[in-house]
Amino acid sequence: MFPALSFLLLTLLVGTVLTFLSGRWARWVALGSSMLFLLEVSGLLSGFSWPGVSASGVPQYAYAESYPWISLPWLHISYTVGVDGISLPLLLLTAILQLVTVLYSFDERRQPAAYFGLVLLTCLGCAGVFLALDVLLFFLFWELVLIPMFFLIGYWGGLRRRYAALKFFVYTHVGSIVMLVALLVTAFYSHAPSFDFAGMYVPAQALGVTTQALLFAAMLFGFGIKFPIVPFHTWLPDAHVEAPTGGSVLLAGLLLKLGGYGLIRWGLELLPTGLVHDQPLLYAVAFASIIWGSVIALAQRDLKRLVAYSSINHMGIVLLAIAVDSNLGLLAAVLLMFAHGVVSALLFMVSGSMHHTFGSRDIATVHGITPRTPVLSTMMMVGALASLGLPALISFPAEFSALLATWDRLGYWVLVPLLLLVVTAAFYLWMMQRVLFGPTEGVPETARDLPWPEALAMSMLVALTVLYGILPGLLTNVIIHSPVYGLP
Numbered sequence: 001m002f003p004a005l006s007f008l009l010l011t012l013l014v015g016t017v018l019t020f021l022s023g024r025w026a027r028w029v030a031l032g033s034s035m036l037f038l039l040e041v042s043g044l045l046s047g048f049s050w051p052g053v054s055a056s057g058v059p060q061y062a063y064a065e066s067y068p069w070i071s072l073p074w075l076h077i078s079y080t081v082g083v084d085g086i087s088l089p090l091l092l093l094t095a096i097l098q099l100v101t102v103l104y105s106f107d108e109r110r111q112p113a114a115y116f117g118l119v120l121l122t123c124l125g126c127a128g129v130f131l132a133l134d135v136l137l138f139f140l141f142w143e144l145v146l147i148p149m150f151f152l153i154g155y156w157g158g159l160r161r162r163y164a165a166l167k168f169f170v171y172t173h174v175g176s177i178v179m180l181v182a183l184l185v186t187a188f189y190s191h192a193p194s195f196d197f198a199g200m201y202v203p204a205q206a207l208g209v210t211t212q213a214l215l216f217a218a219m220l221f222g223f224g225i226k227f228p229i230v231p232f233h234t235w236l237p238d239a240h241v242e243a244p245t246g247g248s249v250l251l252a253g254l255l256l257k258l259g260g261y262g263l264i265r266w267g268l269e270l271l272p273t274g275l276v277h278d279q280p281l282l283y284a285v286a287f288a289s290i291i292w293g294s295v296i297a298l299a300q301r302d303l304k305r306l307v308a309y310s311s312i313n314h315m316g317i318v319l320l321a322i323a324v325d326s327n328l329g330l331l332a333a334v335l336l337m338f339a340h341g342v343v344s345a346l347l348f349m350v351s352g353s354m355h356h357t358f359g360s361r362d363i364a365t366v367h368g369i370t371p372r373t374p375v376l377s378t379m380m381m382v383g384a385l386a387s388l389g390l391p392a393l394i395s396f397p398a399e400f401s402a403l404l405a406t407w408d409r410l411g412y413w414v415l416v417p418l419l420l421l422v423v424t425a426a427f428y429l430w431m432m433q434r435v436l437f438g439p440t441e442g443v444p445e446t447a448r449d450l451p452w453p454e455a456l457a458m459s460m461l462v463a464l465t466v467l468y469g470i471l472p473g474l475l476t477n478v479i480i481h482s483p484v485y486g487l488p
Contacts, residue, residue: 179222
């Protein structure tokens with residue numbers, strides 16, 4: 001078979017290298033590479049057919065490739081990649097956000113070759129994480145993501161960019177070490193014949209309850225920092241506020257999803273008994289994240305910081321959907337990760353455009369922008385309404401499924417996330433009332449509506465928000481084809 005996934009990664013790698021070397025043509029090379037990447041992923045999606053589970057009970061993956069890499073008497077590491085219904089939608093999200101980030105930043109003048117090259121390198125790392133089915137390969141791509149994001153924040157960020165970049169790197173690197181140790185202990189302690197997912201699957205599930213519980217808790221810590229879960233969330237607002245807009249889009253849209261994906265793929269699938277044993281811990285962390293993210297967002301005046309704290313709230317719902325350990329919950333978790341990636345990217349673009357159009361992101365000082373900037377106002381309203389869960393927009397089917405799954409497992413505890421969704425609606429409606437309507441204040445005479453690259457990038461995200469809100473089956477029919485769901 002044609003090695004489609006290796007070709008996809010090679011396309012990204014070549015596009016990244018050419019972008020770094022292209023000088024003033026870097027934006028065009030990055031745009032062409034991003035369009036080709038999206039076309040390739042769309043081709044994978046159109047031809048996707050899940051092979052199912054083998055006779056021995058080991059899950060199989062579409063477009064799978066496996067080649068020996070490091071072979072020693074005590075160590076067998078391979079280059080193994082593949083996709084299923086969980087990883088393919090997130091790979092599609094990676095391709096979409098790479099393209100819209102390049103489009104939005106098309107007029108970047110400060111070291112454009114380095115900037116666009118780092119954007120593509122970040123997406124290469126994320127794509128590798130979603131494709132890798134070997135522990136070492138997974139860890140290499142996981143760590144690769146940290147490097148370009150560190151420089152995007154540290155060089156193109158705001159006044160406190162160095163502090164934010166260092167804090168981001170230290171937090172996430174500590175989580176990476178704990179995650180790697182947990183994965184290696186799982187492989188060695190279970191006497192798995194190799195470090196690839198298929199080799200670890202059956203031996204890991206045969207581990208004792210206490211062992212699985214401890215290893216799952218370690219994975220929760222390692223992957224949870226990327227979520228981020230409370231109390232390890234403090235790096236996120238600083239990183240978002242100081243990052244350039246393109247960096248914030250990738251950080252919220254992709255990097256936060258690595259934690260959720262990793263917890264499902266390497267935690268839930270390998271250690272299902274550990275998840276059941278640790279459910280009270282997961283519920284406590286999920287509820288704390290939902291409550292803290294929503295309440296703190298209410299107190300924010302900076303639009304970018306408001307969106308950052310609301311991301312903690314939404315990712316808390318993702319963790320809750322994973323914790324309930326049901327087919328509907330897992331479906332909701334993956335769907336909500338995709339939805340949050342699209343909506344948060346749109347809102348961070350809106351906050352970036354608001355800053356360089358009006359010179360401020362302060363909700364309390366910029367009012368009544370709709371008559372002067374109708375396109376920007378429309379994008380802001382769609383993003384805010386999608387984030388608060390308005391029906392017919394992308395977040396509604398995901399959040400509704402998560403609430404149903406919570407009701408099935410926890411009964412009236414569902415009122416906690418449900419009431420906090422009302423708080424989410426409150427701060428977004430308050431933001432729209434202050435910024436979009438009323439007398440015009442804080443709007444300079446020179447303010448102009450969105451330039452075409454920004455308008456085009458946001459319009460693509462708005463179209464996806466409406467499309468998948470009305471037709472969520474386009475995603476759910478793919479997501480259910482995964483060994484986690486036990487569906488053919």
